[in-house]
Amino acid sequence: MSLVKSSLLNGIAVVVKVGAAMILNKVLAxxxxxxxxxVIGQFQNALAVALSLSGGVMGPGVTKGTAQHFDNQSQQHTIWQTAVKLTLSATLVASLLFIVAHQWLSGKLLERADMDTVFIGLGLALPAIALNNLxxxxxxxxxxVVTYVSANIVGSLLSLLVVGALTYLGGLYGALLAIAISPAASLLATGALVxxxxxxxxxxxxxxxxxxxxxxxxxFGLMGLTSAIMSPLAFMFIRNHLSQTLGLDAAGYWQASWKISEIYLMLITLTLSMYYLPxxxxxxxxxxxxKEIAKVYSVVLPMVILGAVVMYFLRDFIIEKLFSKDFAPxxxxxxxxxxxxxxKIGSWILSYIMLGRAMxxxxxxxxxxxSLSFYGFTVMLSKIYGFQGVAMAYAAxxxxxxxxxxxxxxxxxxKMETKHV
Structure with missing residues (x-):
């Protein structure tokens, strides 16, 4: 399937994801x-680390291996079976760690002793989340593509229902618990579809x-583990730095700006994962x-630039509608x-090649x-430029x-040219 067709079909899932994310952002705000x-940002980073420890990092390897052996179903099944065993083994260890250390994690990561049981919920939900990702x-x-898009749509709607309902009923605690368990519910839908x-x-x-x-x-596990641990840790350190130097609200504003980027870049990032990696x-x-790199750049970069320009001129409207006036800074x-x-998108188009060619x-x-330089730039530039320094560090x-x-x-x-010759 072509990049354009993949983007169009994936766009359906993205519309649902964006709509769900907009509603959830408003509820959370x-x-x-x-x-x-x-605090929610900190917990989401902890969830990312949990998924990496539970074997979720092997997803790109499973995707690559399945696509690479498209004409050998037996080898595909061998890849799936091996991945399932490795994932379940890692998940058991990770689940026990989060359950046993729930009080310590709540104090260190969230700085809230009253939120410790959400880590127990996360530990119990990990096996289902890991299997769904696999x-x-x-x-x-x-x-x-049809099944992939359908699974993502159902997952987005389930997340909207669970997170929205528990946030309304339980406030911050309900939101954290929902974020921990809602991805596990997607396994039922994905399993039924496949x-x-x-x-x-x-x-x-x-x-x-x-x-x-x-x-x-x-x-692939080592690559995914490195990415899934280093990026969330960098975000945690950045959030702590902003909280300690500029206040917890400043950390919340940065988290909100990051969430906006995630929402409008969904079409690009999901298409890269769905079409480009295989x-x-x-x-x-x-x-x-x-030729493939040039084709992707010619389609993707203009979309990102156009989206960024529109987002910039609509920034006040977006802040008010997605969040609230409290987020105006x-x-x-x-x-x-x-x-x-x-x-970031310009660099990711090239970085996916490292995954695709197992570099x-x-x-x-x-x-x-x-990951280390992002944190270092943030500390340095925030001292000079204040609150804007964290976004300047991101760009640099x-x-x-x-x-x-x-x-x-x-x-x-x-090297490819040399080998081919």
Missing amino acids: LYVGPSGYA LLAIINGKKD ARRGWFKAAYLWGKLDRPVVKELSG RLAEIKTRTELG MRELFFWQLTGDIL VRAFVLTEVIF NYLLYWIAMWILVRNEMN
């Missing part, structure tokens, strides 16, 4: 305020552990890779935040370096990241 929004990775690798496909049977998910597949998935797994030559972040969004060492190294970091990606991908393409 009204019921928890800027300071509560900062099924989505398999569907993506099979390029079953069970109807002729290429899938539940029996295909259970079997022997294949050592070559373990080795291949471990490389496509990269199929490419064998430098010429073909160069975040308008100071828009220019540099949106500039950073453009630079483990380069991926891990750059993730560590640029992704400018350097884009340059690094260009160098790494150019070198990889030179």
Whole structure:
């Protein structure tokens, strides 16, 4: 399926996701305020780390392997079976850690002793969340766009219902508990959808552990683990720095600006995951890779730039409608935040090649370096420019990241040319 067709179909899911996110943002803004929004951001980062520890980081490897062996169903099933065993083993350990350490985690991450039981809920929900993510990775690798889009739509609606209801009933505690358990509910919908496909049977998910597949998935696992741990940790440190130097509300404003970026960039990021990663797994030559990169840039970058320009001129309207007047100070972040969004997508188009071609060492190294530099830039620039410094740090970091990606991908393409010759 072409990039344009994938984008159009994926756009349906994005419309639902954006609509659900807009409603949830309004609910959260009204019921928890800027300071509560900062706490929610911390917990969402903890959830990301939990998913990485529970084996969710192997998703790109499962997608790549499934797409790469499109003509070998037996090998696909071997990949799925190995991934399921590895995921369940990791999930058991991660779940126990979150349940046992729930009080310590609440104090350290949320600075709230009364929120500790949400980590118990997270630990109990992890197996279902991890399995749902694994099924989505398999569907993506099979390029079953209709099922993939349908699963995402249902997941968005379930999240809207659960998070909205529990936030209304329980305030900040209800919101955190809902964020922990709502992704697990999506497993029922995803399972029901994939069970109807002729290429899938539940029996295909259970079997022997294949050592070559373990080795291949471990490389993707290391890349995913690095990304899933370093980025949330950087965000946690940044949020703590803003809270300690500028106040908890400032951290909430930054979290809200980040959420706006996530919402309007959904079409791009989901399309890259759905179309681009499986496509990269199929490419064998430098010429073909160069053409694919150019095609994606020609479609994606104009969309991002147009979206950023529209968002900037509508910033006051967006803040009032998505959040509330209490979030008005975040308008100071828009220019540099949106500039950073453009630079991020530009660099991600190249960074996906590291995933598609299993460039483990380069991926891990750059993730560590640029997660640390984001925090370092934030500390440095916020001292000079105040609140705007965090958004300026975001833009500066992704400018350097884009340059690094260009160098790494150019070198990889030179290697492809040499091997091909």
